[in-house]
Amino acid sequence: MRYWLLKSEPDVFSFDDLKNRPRKTEPWNGVRNYQARNFMRDDMSVGDLGFLYHSSCAEPGIAGIVRISKEAYADPTQFDPASEYFDAGSKREEPRWLMVDVTWHADVPHFVHLQQLRDDPALADLLILRRGNRLSITPVEAAHFKHICKLGGVKL
Numbered sequence: 001m002r003y004w005l006l007k008s009e010p011d012v013f014s015f016d017d018l019k020n021r022p023r024k025t026e027p028w029n030g031v032r033n034y035q036a037r038n039f040m041r042d043d044m045s046v047g048d049l050g051f052l053y054h055s056s057c058a059e060p061g062i063a064g065i066v067r068i069s070k071e072a073y074a075d076p077t078q079f080d081p082a083s084e085y086f087d088a089g090s091k092r093e094e095p096r097w098l099m100v101d102v103t104w105h106a107d108v109p110h111f112v113h114l115q116q117l118r119d120d121p122a123l124a125d126l127l128i129l130r131r132g133n134r135l136s137i138t139p140v141e142a143a144h145f146k147h148i149c150k151l152g153g154v155k156l
Contacts, residue, residue: 003049006051006052009056018102041072110153
C-alpha cells in the first residue's frame with residue numbers, strides 16, 4: 001500500500017463535498033501536471049490511502065483521509081470544449097490526462113494545519129513542505145502518514 005496527499009481548494013471541492021457525494025466517491029479530475037498524472041498512472045493502486053489537503057484557502061491543511069477506489073483512466077474533461085480542463089491536443093485513442101476515483105475513508109477529528117506540519121521536525125522531509133512544490137498529488141512516506149494521522153487524532 002502507498003500513501004498520497006491530494007490537494008483541493010475547499011471552495012471548489014472540499015472533504016465535506018466528498019462525504020456528501022453518492023457512495024462518498026468522486027472522480028479526481030482536472031489534473032494537468034505530467035508528474036502528478038504519472039503518479040496516478042504508474043504508482044496509485046486501488047486501496048491506497050491519501051490525505052485530502054485543503055489548499056489556497058485561509059487555513060490550509062489536512063482535512064480528511066480518502067481511499068483510491070478506481071485505478072487511473074481517461075479524464076473525460078480533456079475532450080469537452082466547454083470544460084476549463086479541455087485539451088485540444090489530447091486524442092481519445094491516446095488520452096493525455098488521467099484521473100482516479102477517490103472515496104471517503106476517514107474523518108480527521110483534529111484538522112492538521114499547514115503550520116503544524118511545518119513546525120514538526122518528524123515531517124521535515126514531507127514533499128508538500130518543500131519550497132516551490134506545487135504538485136496537486138504527492139506521495140507520502142508511511143512513517144509520515146502514520147505521524148500525521150496521530151496529529152489529527154485518527155486511530156489506525
